[in-house]
Amino acid sequence: MKYKIPRGTQDILPEQSKKWQYIEKKAHDLCKRYNYQEIRTPVFEQTELFARGVGDTTDIVQKEMYTFEDRGGRSLTLRPEGTASAVRSFVENKMHGWANQPVKLYYIGPMFRYERPQSGRMRQFVQLGVEAMGSDDPAIDAEVIGLAMDFYRELGLTNLKLVINSLGDKESRTNHRNALIEHFKPRITEFCSDCQARLEKNPLRILDCKVDRDHELMESAPSILDYLNDDSKAYFAKVQKFLHDMNIAFEVDATLVRGLDYYNNTAFEIMIDGEGFGAITTLTGGGRYNGLVEEIGGPTTPGIGFALSLERLLMALETQGVVLPIEQGLDAYLVTMGDEAKNAAPKLLHKLRGEGLTVDGDYMDKKMKGQMKTADRQNADFVLILGEEELSKNSVMIKTMETGHQELVPMDEVVDRIKK
């Protein structure tokens, strides 16, 4: 084969795209109920936006971006995530001046990261992202988390685990980070090579290392929760109270770290339990990013949001055997015999479709038997048989496929007959 799909991408074929349409519609409906409005931004942005927004020490920026130069010499990047774009648009369109605050936005669209593909990780993948900017009320943290949980719940997913943590403000984070380095550094050689690399890069990650989980220094390591200042502590307590009030189960994990630089205070992940799901169990990641709008050039504005992958959602639905209520099949299939009937087909099909019916007919010049077989395969409720006999009586033979019963119906009663 001469041409192949690019690595880490996929064609979503009709059988799958039905599911996509279903979950996308669910997302739109749910966001509407929560009063979040859709925003559509370009799939590429100035490279600098991501370097600045996502953080130039992150893996995403350092080694995963699709960056290219356009003919005008501008450095552009296919978006690796959606928050930076949403914030850019917030600032550029001066949304901080909008009458309704906070500004509550969502988007669904493809993101791009240059990584080695594996289960649940593609180079092009689709995220549903939700962002609320302008409020630092802990109630909106709970709202955003609740939206994500509702989305999964309404689609029928079970065995979900909500994990939350507080990363504190910038000062708390720096202090904690230094404490961690001090804690591990003297004996870092006792740890795996990954952890040794993590020490300077991201010491927090040492805490959830699978290799060294039983090392005695793990238990005694300083917890971020002990480094929160009073405001951060009170804020985190409020978020937990609201989640509790909303009857949303969660657990606090002081080792939960998010990989993007912009997070502070509330951080959360929604994970899935269960066999056969592969190594990647995080379905949703999100958190608060109070410094980001300012970083991008806007006024000081708090924000919180999350992103979830639709591919991973579909995988989860698949492994849990959730069947989505997707309609399929035709209302009717038109079978014709003879040239005269064949010539009358377009007019009849067009009329039926104009009445809102899902119908199809033969374009492969098949014999009657073949046409019947096609109708059966396509799950048609009715077969409309049109031959010389029917034409001469200005009628159509309507066969109910399930029962096999059939009767001759005058042409102008066909629509009513099928609709009921």
Next chain:
RNA sequence: GCGGUUGUGGCGAAGUGGUUAACGCACCGGAUUGUGAUUCCGGCACUCGUGGGUUCAAUUCCCAUCAGCCGCCCCA
């Protein structure tokens, strides 16, 4: 960026250094000249991911490369 594993028709899957590359499913045609099941009969791979090498001869051996899958890192 690193590691493991796989690559034969639309799909699944055998196979061998040398004559027509099994079989199953699907599909197409016929038996049934106006009817979807089943059954029976027939059809359906100038070719074994791609490129190169070894050989009289390669789908089979060697090398490279690309891709899929799984994992590490990281992330949604």
